[in-house]
Amino acid sequence: MSGIFISFEGPDGAGKTTALKKIMPLLQAKTDKEIVLSREPGGSQISEKIRKIILDIHDEEMDARTEALLYAAARRQHLIDVILPTLSEGKIMLSDRFVDSSIAYQGGGRQIGTKEVADINNFAIEGHLPDLTIYFDVTPDVGLARIKKDHAGQMDRLEKAAMSFHERVYDSYKEIVKDNTERIKTVDAAQAPDKVVQDAVEIIVQRFPNIFTKGE
Template identity: 50%
Template sequence: MNKGIFISLEGPDGAGKTSVLQALLPKLAAFDMELVTTREPGGVAIAEDIRSVILNPENTAMDDKTELLLYIAARRQHLKERILPALDGGKLLLVDRFIDSSVAYQGFGRGLDVKDINWLNDYATDGLVPDLTLYFDINVEEGLARIAKNRHHDVDRLDMETVDMHERVRQGYLSILEQDPERMVKVDASHPLEQVIEEAFSIISKRFFK
């Protein structure tokens, strides 16, 4: 049985979850657990290589199912090399995206069968789910406007998606939230960053460090 704590952070593009994750680290350091942070797709060398294939803007011919299977492959390698060792070592693990991203993006966003995605997620993770998922919710237009304003990287393949695609992704997340409200907790990401950080920290503290 895993001895650590597994927290994933999810949200539509522009919700600011990565910024929140980084800001949480000094606050969580006050608790007597070693912190590990990582991301999906990526986190380990093989998964980072897969990430570069997925996001390469030249790969416009990529089929939706191919995209899904690449994410699943990256997840499996990440699980074996990074996630399980951290949990087995009794660490506090924060992961920027995990299984829910595949349901939201490839299921609701791309229109692939959610049942198939759930099966693939379960197969890749041996049934592992986070102890807590923080879902950072934001209006699609506001999220995309944030990305455009703060862009620090070249345009990748997913940056070229339509607003309708991003709307479907958000609805996917809201659907997961409705189905699994105990694991997934909604945070209003439209609030000022400091307020969002404090709310996220409060949720984690009350859940695991009372």
Template identity: 60%
Template structure:
């Protein structure tokens, strides 16, 4: 495949989606290839239906391993429907979350185990991994405070978890970064949004200088 795959990762309230929306117009203006932005969970019709099931606050009795399997299932469908076809078409694909989210949230946060969650996702993705993962790091307390301050609707199932859950998620993300420092690059998300967006833009352009003017 000749395309380029980039993922954005981070704990709840890190501001990765806000940053993606902020930098996307500038990246599109400078890019020598077409950029496709997508998200997980979801990204394609079937995957979006699985997203609704996973995040529905009414599904409080969902088993942790069921949750992990559903995330892997939507990821497989998203990969087949969106990611792989666009990479094969020589496009830049930027996904708001990918496999690292499952490892951090279900493996670490739910305490299922990193190896177990990695295993079921290896089956789903068949070796497809981002060339760059932009990880937005923010203290758990700050992220949760942002969610409470900015959200107008109801928190989803994961956002409702206790602070200890979110701390385990962050800790797992940092361990993943230590294991893959070339792929996973850290952005200090505990800054104002303009500075975060500028840092992200510089990181991506520096990583792929041949893709941007």
């Protein structure tokens, strides 16, 4: 029996990474299936090495298409090393970002084309899209204000990009959500953190009622 693949998306400062640390144990308490949490870019040995190159603040001269290709390469390796083995064992795969991030950030944010970036990633993932994607919705001004407050001295190369870049990313995400209403469900990430977690868990449990049954 194959497992379940759930991805989590959102602009910088949406709080999904922090929320995931709380979402995972709440979901695990509702199922006997093992849950595996990973991230992109990264998630496996080779992919983590690519992540360091992508996010290095000293690589400001990196070409936008090079960046898109590196993300796709990291994603491919993550898929092979972590995601597919997890699913083949019937486990639940939670990934902090997946293909939608590249379409929004490189396709929209870097303005190299959402279709072009989608094509690159279709080659990388061979049709292995998530069964469900939770989109954490927060506007760029709110998200970046959170980042500057919480870890201003540790911002990566993309977080340091101009506001216009983040606005394009946000607009692209909204288009992706509109075009994938069955797969992608939205959570208002401007709410209190505990409410964000609660809403995300409810969406997941409602989508897979036969999997998350314990404690009901």
